[in-house]
Amino acid sequence: MIRKIRPALACVLLAVGLAAHAAAPTNPSPKAGDIPPQILGKDREGNVVDLASQRGKIVIVTFWASWCGPCRKELPILGHLQKVIGHDALQVYAVNLKEPRNDFAAIARSRTAPPLDYIHDAKGVVSDEYGIQAIPHMFIIGHDGRIARVHRGYSEQSLPEIVQDILALLPEDVRNRQAGG
Structure with missing residues (x-):
């Protein structure tokens, strides 16, 4: 009886271990100073989004889901920043x-959706490359990529720090110009 249980137990433990490994992102999350994965997938029009094409701007990449309450609070703030700062700088x-x-x-097509560029990562390819394990998860990328x-x-307490981090990266002429410039 014990001989039959051991192989079965080993199979169960192996299956659990493989499932846990498959569920975990294969890459560590990039950190400050790293160049992040450049391809974010396709936008809603089917165009490939390549971060390399945005060099010279401040770029924010944030991961979200419709069921995530904090994400749904963060997106309008980012949409407002995008509108105020302008696409030429952010x-x-x-x-x-x-x-x-x-x-x-x-969410993305809703008339109340924040004015952002939305990307659908249905299979989690991009989120796995970024090592995403929890959301919201935001990367602020500087002019140098x-x-x-x-x-x-x-x-709400983290909002001033996020805004300050973004503003600190903007050139002085952008920080001092009229909103939406």
Whole structure:
């Protein structure tokens, strides 16, 4: 009897170990100073989004989902920053994390959706490359294409620090111009 249990137990333990390994991101999350993975997938028009094409701007890549309350609070703030600062100096990409296309589209196409560039990562390819384990998870990328700051989670208390991190990276002429410039 014990001989039969041991192989069965070993199979169960192996299956659990393989499932845990498969569920974990294969890459560590990039940190400040790193150059992040450059391809974010395709935008809603089907164009490949390549961060290399955004060099010279501040770029925010944030991972979110429709069921994530903190994400749903963060996105309008980022949309407002995008509108006030302008696309010439700031580009925000909101990467949807592993949701069915209908759930993603309901938010991204909503008339009340923040004015952001939305990317659907249904299979988690991009989120795995970025090592995403929890959301919201934001990367602020500087003019040089390197990650300047990483923010995990969102709270009203963290908002001033996030905004300050973004503003500190903007050139003085952008910080001092009229909103939406």
